[in-house]
Amino acid sequence: MKKSNIILGSIFLLIGLTTSCSKKEITSTPILNTDVVNESALRNPPVIRPTIDPYAAIKIAFGTNIDPTALLNYANQTRPSYITKDNSRTNPITNAKATLGRVLFYDKNLSVTNTISCSSCHKQNFAFSDTALVSTGVLGGLSVRHSMRLINTRFSNETKFFWNERAATLEQQTTMPIQDHLELGYSGINGRESISGLLSKLSKINYYKELFKFVYNDTIVTEARLQESLAQFIRSIQSFDSKYDIGRAQVNNANATFPNFTTVENTGKQLFMTAPVFNAAGIRTTGGLGCNNCHNAPEFDIDPNSRNNGIIGVIGSGNIELNDTRSPSLRDITKADGSINSRMMHNGVFNNLNAVLAHYNNIPVNQRNTNLDARLRQNNNPQQLNLTVAETDAVIAFMKTLAGTAVYTDRKWASPFILP
């Protein structure tokens, strides 16, 4: 034991001496001439680097539309005190991510052909819907259903998305059109790339390198990041400057007479808000039209328990579908001038509000419709509202008070790209 300790100790001593000797040799080399002085200066050069603008590519693509040092306000928009719902959950809006979402929403690179973006089918000047009955996707693809307005999605009671509610959250919804073979086309079928192809494509685009670095502090593009930022942008689209909101702010409940409404608009509001009274045959004898039972004020979106409303047709076929139980908010169904933004219902079957009222006035009897909402039938007789012309006109006048203005033009929801 003792002997081996001594031997080990000597070995370490030897190694130590050798090391310190070689160290000394280097550090003690005398500086003898100017060449060596220059060499040492080169070892620690003064920090003179060309200024690299971290947003150079952003400026090229978006000009002054996006300034990362002065973002537009998405996160702290004011909303009326009577708006209490918020389905943002774990993904509250931030200005940075909503700005990234805005770029993605308007970017044609999101399609396999670089020709279609979300905004091709969700147009700002039509409340983010499409005037076409079915919307044009990639390579001749057409959407199966009519496009939907994207207004006040953040505040809706029903937190599942699409007409048939097949997206469990808005986050999940946002990358479904990307992977839809008929829409943006990253379907992974028939030789097409899947969404991973899109992720690697975006990661090579300079303005995304800068944007992801800015938002996430690294340049990695993932599906979860697309979902998070697209959902924030869509949730930021809000519309609360309607005639309805001006009136609602002046009273303390939605059923009160609104001082800024005409008599007809107030009558229409009452008809909308009040439940009908039916006889056993499903014919309305008194009361209102019951619209608010499903399209609840002040959001006017849809009761999560709603079943279908009797609109069960499928575009371009004789088939039926019974699970279309979501409606976008009825806000901005028309513009402030009263003109409709686009066709209505999942199959775009109506192009004016009189036709909508005619439907609710006389919901068709269809034995195959086993999912008609109970509020729209009595003893299995679909409702008949017995509407007068005056009642129809009044409820339409009321629905037109739900139109906002700023949402159609506010630049924070407009395309950020300089080139179309």
Ligand code: HEC
């Ligand atoms: C080719 C046209 C088209 C494109 C492109 C498109 N959409 Fe849509 N969008 C639709 C149609 C049609 C619906 C209704 C579809 C359904 O319910 O089956 C819809 C529904 C939605 C909804 C549901 C709204 C609600 O209230 O339930 C959201 C949100 C949405 N789209 C966002 C997007 C985003 C984000 C993109 C881009 C990543 C996008 N859309 C691209 C046509 C399109």
Ligand code: HEC
């Ligand atoms: C039982 C619930 C229910 C009631 C009551 C109801 N609706 Fe609806 N409404 C729906 C559903 C569900 C949809 C979506 C239908 C579809 O396209 O499949 C819808 C869609 C609509 C749309 C089209 C929205 C769009 O973006 O295309 C309008 C307009 C509308 N309803 C107005 C009314 C009016 C006016 C009343 C009262 C006369 C009323 N609704 C009563 C459930 C209801």
